[in-house]
Amino acid sequence: MDDNPRHKENGSMTQQCSKYTEEFISRFVDNELDPVGTMEFSSHLGDCQDCAEVVAKFQKLGTLFNTHINTHAARQIARVSRVDMATTLLDYAKPTGIFGRMTDHLYIKLASLTAVAALLILAVFQGAPPVGPSAIVKSLDTNASSVMIIETIKEKHTIIWFSET
């Protein structure tokens, strides 16, 4: 019995030649045989159509897959926004530590601070009572009565208040 591991022992669905295994041929395709094996098989290839077909099939798989990657995949890769990707990644690349944390998302932080300040100003100036008296008051007091003339600040309405003592 032939005990050379490179020689074919079992049947194969794609190869009729019984001299070399398909695994051996696979290694030949990848240039992973020793020089003697490479020379022997190369010589055999000239005479064996079966083995030549297996070599061609294995090589075609690689060619087709590379073609697919370099056409379809490359087309999709070209659509990846490099700027967006790089910009996003630069966020991760910023220095850490106190300074890094302070400068991270600086625009968002500034916008937030501005919004808070605006809300505080609105609350102070809209919610607080008006400065000074609620009305301009003029009054006249006698022994028998008192009269007050009040003018509201905002609407300029006049209110006359009379009281008998």
Place this chain on the structure above:
Amino acid sequence: MADPIEEQELVNRLKKGQQWAYQVLVTRYQDRLLKIAYGITLDMEESREVVQDVFVSVFKHIHSFRGEAGLWGWLRKITINACLNWKRKWKRRFKWHHTSLEPDNDHLLYGAQKDSATPESILGEKEGETDLVRAIHKLPEKNRLVFVLNTLEGLSYEEIAQTLRIRKGTVASRLFHARKQILASLNH
């Protein structure tokens, strides 16, 4: 391949946290990493997320980079691990097995062909290419990984073995079985 001196300079600047160096890193390696990620996941959207995570991981761990396998080797390894983690994550969610086995490009391939391509071309390379992607999709993860690294990156058995921390003979076996399984799928 990048000039080693230039690469060392880039790594030094990355370690100093210089922003332009990050930009250079992304610009230089993004496409290659996307191709590897797509080769493993066969899903471009996921590949984008994977590669984005890879860069973030690189930024965070650049100080642990020792340079034994070179910057590209390091990036490639992180990407491979990220892809495998992505697949495991989806498997945990039972989605991987329930999503269509069609690669995400079928509608593009078929859609473009129906209108413009000739019948010969539809039955020719493009169909073979689509069938091939479908067949690769069906490969066991370990075999697919070896196939992608060998075919796409042109890595030797030794390099694949080192990257995946497996034996060289295992690489040869997995690669052969990957080819055999792909051919079997194509013949059905």
